[in-house]
Amino acid sequence: MTVKFAYMDYQSTTPLDERALAAMMPYLTEKFGNPHSAEHRFGWEADAAIDVAREKVAGVIAAKPEAITFLSGATEANNLVIKGVMEHWGAVKPHLITVVTEHKCVLEAAAACERAGYRLTTLTVGSDGLIDLDQLEDAICEDTALVSVMAANNEIGVIQPLANIGAICRERGALFHTDAAQAYGKIPIDVEAMNIDFMSISAHKIYGPIGVGALYRRQSKDTAIAAQMHGGGQEGGMRAGTQAPALVAGFGKAADLCAAEMAQEQGRLVTMMKRIVGDLGSAAPGMKINGHTDMRWTGNLNVCFPGLDGDRLFADIRGLAVSSGAACASAVAGPSYVLDAIGLSVRDAKASLRLGIGRFTTDEEIDFAIGKISEAVFKQGGCT
Ligand SMILES: Cc1ncc(COP(=O)(O)O)c(C=O)c1O
16 A cells, blocks of 8 residues: 555654553543542542553553652653752752753753752763763762753664663762653663663653653652642642543553563564665665664664755655654754754754654555655755
8 A cells, every 4th residue: 555644753752552542431431530539439440540550650660659650741750850859959969960962841940950049060962962971970979969861862762871870870879860751661671770760751652642641759768859739649749630540541551562562563663764774875875873873762763864955855755744853842943952962063953854663653654754755865966
């Protein structure tokens, strides 16, 4: 079957898996209770669904269910942990470390902390997108409360060495947070083995619904944080507000499916991605992969076609839903700050594309994408 459209923007969001939708439906219809209604069956049913989901979400990262706080998504989790740690520990440990290529919600939460009077160090990355572990070690001081380094980058897919970072932070007495919105459920992560104290998770990046996510917090008095949402004391006082049973149930099912199908899915994506890289590389021999070529999430490819006009390239691949080298996360669509941080010129950043494939990507869609991009490159006389 020939396709006329292909969705290759899986880092932006993933389609809802119909098995997750099926898990949500009862809590949108007959089991509509408020999970905090402790006096009757409707409340108990909804509450039980949340318990089940909490176990599933925790299981993916070998965590205890009570370490999971449900909230609206990774943006909220990142804000809660960064502001919450600094508010709780900042009087004695006023220093925060993060990285220049983090998602905007981490960078903006960190900037808010800096405006509130805390000291902020922003680490740079190499041309491969990875942080330098020596630079991290040097940056951690006695008064460093938190180190926030993302797991997999949303633009270039680069995976940071989480276990090494965790070991350094634990040894130096700093808490370690990772924004794992793009990694959770896709690559194996063990929070205990990797010394991860906090992790941000988003359901809509793992074929669950948009509008729900979680913060993992290692259970210890050392990881106490100040809540940022006050109210009825839900989620153990960490996040007030009525929980959303349908969203949480869908998230739990999506997490469970990721755990069950991780190895098989990864294998499929590796094969597909090899074909994309090989065929695009033949059509455009000057093509360059942005970021580390191996330490990356296999469902992401960010490529630059040097010498090409990015606006024309993008206009010529209509029908292919991909992201450009513009900073899509920001309201202002300038060239990407992530591509800038790994050393790309404005022109090369604009001549870059992010292709994201995932669970529902078909061979026909890949043929379509390769055809469209190759044609667009050819139209401009190839890349240099
Ligand atoms: C790395 C990363 N962090 C945070 C977020 C924000 O997640 P959410 O949409 O759940 O707020 C995203 C989503 O684009 C992301 O890719």
